[in-house]
Amino acid sequence: MIGSNPIFSTQTLNAPGNQLFSYSPGAYSDKTLPQPLNFGAMKTAEITYTTPKLFKGKKIDLVPRGSTKASEEAKQSWYIEFFFYDPTTKNMERFRFSKNLNRVKEPKEKQNLFNQLLETYTEALDGGWSPIDERSNDKLKRQIVSLSLEEGKILFEAYHQAKGTRKKSIQSYLSKVKMFINYYSEHKKVTEITDYEITHFLDHHEQTEKWMGVTYNNARISLNNYFRYLKKNKYIEINPVTDTETRRKLATESHQVFSDADFKSIMDWLQVNDPYCLLFVRMIYYTCIRPKELRYLQLKFINLETNTITIPASIAKNKKSLPVHIDVSLRKELDKLAIPKYPREYYLLGSPETIIAEQKIGENTPYDRFQKCLKALKLKDKNYTLYSFKHFSNVKKFKAGWTLAEICSANRHSSLVETETYLKDLLKFVQSDKLIPAI
Numbered sequence: 062m063i064g065s066n067p068i069f070s071t072q073t074l075n076a077p078g079n080q081l082f083s084y085s086p087g088a089y090s091d092k093t094l095p096q097p098l099n100f101g102a103m104k105t106a107e108i109t110y111t112t113p114k115l116f117k118g119k120k121i122d123l124v125p126r127g128s129t130k131a132s133e134e135a136k137q138s139w140y141i142e143f144f145f146y147d148p149t150t151k152n153m154e155r156f157r158f159s160k161n162l163n164r165v166k167e168p169k170e171k172q173n174l175f176n177q178l179l180e181t182y183t184e185a186l187d188g189g190w191s192p193i194d195e196r197s198n199d200k201l202k203r204q205i206v207s208l209s210l211e212e213g214k215i216l217f218e219a220y221h222q223a224k225g226t227r228k229k230s231i232q233s234y235l236s237k238v239k240m241f242i243n244y245y246s247e248h249k250k251v252t253e254i255t256d257y258e259i260t261h262f263l264d265h266h267e268q269t270e271k272w273m274g275v276t277y278n279n280a281r282i283s284l285n286n287y288f289r290y291l292k293k294n295k296y297i298e299i300n301p302v303t304d305t306e307t308r309r310k311l312a313t314e315s316h317q318v319f320s321d322a323d324f325k326s327i328m329d330w331l332q333v334n335d336p337y338c339l340l341f342v343r344m345i346y347y348t349c350i351r352p353k354e355l356r357y358l359q360l361k362f363i364n365l366e367t368n369t370i371t372i373p374a375s376i377a378k379n380k381k382s383l384p385v386h387i388d389v390s391l392r393k394e395l396d397k398l399a400i401p402k403y404p405r406e407y408y409l410l411g412s413p414e415t416i417i418a419e420q421k422i423g424e425n426t427p428y429d430r431f432q433k434c435l436k437a438l439k440l441k442d443k444n445y446t447l448y449s450f451k452h453f454s455n456v457k458k459f460k461a462g463w464t465l466a467e468i469c470s471a472n473r474h475s476s477l478v479e480t481e482t483y484l485k486d487l488l489k490f491v492q493s494d495k496l497i498p499a500i
Contacts, residue, residue, distance in 0.1 A: 109145065110143055110144065110186050111143050111153070112143065112183065113141050113143040113186065114142055114179075115176070115179050116139065116140055116142055117139050118137025118138050118139060119137060121134050129168075131168035132166075132168055134168065135167065135168040135171045136166060138159065138163050139159060139163060139171065140159045141159070143182065144156070145191070145192050145193060156192050158178070158182065162175060162178065207250040207252045207296070208251045208296050209247060209248050209250060210241070210251060213290075214235065214242060216290075216294075217235075218231065220290060221234070229353075234283045235283075236283070237280040237284060238284065238287045240262075240266070240280075241262055241284060244262050245258065251291050254301050255301050256302070256303075256305050262284075263277060263280060263281060263305065267308075277307075278307050278308055284302050285302040288301055289302075317445055318452045319445060319450075319453045324453060326438050326440075327435075327440070328342075330434050330437060330438055331434055334437075335413075335430055335433075337413040337416060337430065338413075338430040338431055340416065341430075342447065343391065344409075345450040345454070346450045346451070346453065347387075348385045348386075348387070348388075348391065349451050349455065349471050351448075351451070352427060352447045353376070354376050354377060354378070355410055355427075357421060358370070358376075358409045359405065359407065359408055359409070360400055360403055360405050360407050360417070361405035361406065363395070363409065365387075365392075365395070365396075365401075368387040369384040369385065369387060370387060371383070371385070379473065379475060383473045385471075386471070398416060400417070403417050406419075408420065408422070410422055410427075413430070427447060428447060452487055455471075455487060456487055458471065465480055
């Protein structure tokens with residue numbers, strides 16, 4: 062039966078969210094969706110469609126050693142192509158479908174699946190199915206059953222969860238999306254939002270809540286991601302955020318580098334009042350391991366014989382498992398903990414009371430404890446965060462003569478360019494100790 066298998070259903074186009082077609086050369090939709098073709102003046106649609114054919118991409122002229130022509134052919138993008146008469150334009154429009162079958166690379170399986178798909182479209186066309194009508198019906202359905210802002214948010218969140226987006230990134234996106242929804246109405250349709258609503262929302266919060274450059278731009282980025290998702294899935298035709306203004310970013314807003322005096326005050330206060338937070342920030346300073354990575358750090362990843370800590374790919378920000386050197390000063394702190402006597406599955410910084418513990422520390426605990434320190438020292442208005450210890454460490458390394466490559470390795474950056482950009486941003490706001498030659 063035609064369309065009995067959802068893979069070969071003719072009720073949805075082969076691109077996610079039924080992509081609108083484009084005339085731009087080389088665009089994805091050029092290969093998958095309708096293109097007009099003039100078969101000459103057609104006063105009547107004597108030929109309403111052409112016979113569907115299977116195309117297997119470019120011709121294979123060279124077969125690598127160990128492979129076969131069929132295997133190389135299966136690596137190409139295949140599609141079913143036919144032309145269908147559109148009475149509104151009086152042109153034969155080209156349709157191409159692959160139904161996500163190009164994910165299959167095994168030659169025989171791919172050939173069988175595309176043969177079935179070819180047969181499905183041949184039978185569908187012979188049975189009176191019209192891709193023109195289906196496209197029109199789908200567009201009409203999108204207009205009639207338009208999502209509300211709240212419904213769009215639910216789909217947007219589910220998309221990122223399925224995609225594996227980091228929890229904090231999702232929370233950051235949703236924070237501003239929720240503010241936007243509350244500012245208007247959760248029942249307002251996504252199709253009713255224009256660049257005016259976006260600009261009005263951003264400008265209002267910039268004025269009433271004193272949003273600075275980074276906060277303003279982050280809100281804009283979150284809304285852009287939200288509406289880009291809706292556009293990609295054809296709930297809206299235009300992303301209303303695209304042409305809205307950005308603000309000049311002020312790098313002084315967050316994660317500021319400590320002054321030497323403030324750093325000493327903080328370390329002295331923690332020494333007396335919070336040994337747990339003291340060790341936590343020392344770990345950041347000596348290893349440049351990120352706060353989240355430290356919370357997840359189990360003893361089994363610490364090798365005291367080789368003086369290395371390996372951050373597993375599962376918790377690393379860059380998803381790469383790389384070793385970090387244990388500095389001599391940090392080694393003294395770790396030796397005090399008697400790590401070998403604990404089970405290897407325990408967490409190094411699992412508890413404010415015992416330091417090492419069976420369970421990992423809460424997500425906000427280290428942050429909250431550091432904020433308590435800043436409040437006690439009246440430093441909360443200086444935009445210091447836990448990341449400031451990492452930045453302060455790198456400034457000290459640079460001034461001590463560390464090479465760019467050494468700093469890159471210590472931070473587990475992906476390239477020297479990343480390290481250079483990172484240091485440039487830091488050193489803009491750090492007073493140099495070097496003297497200007499006298500004249």
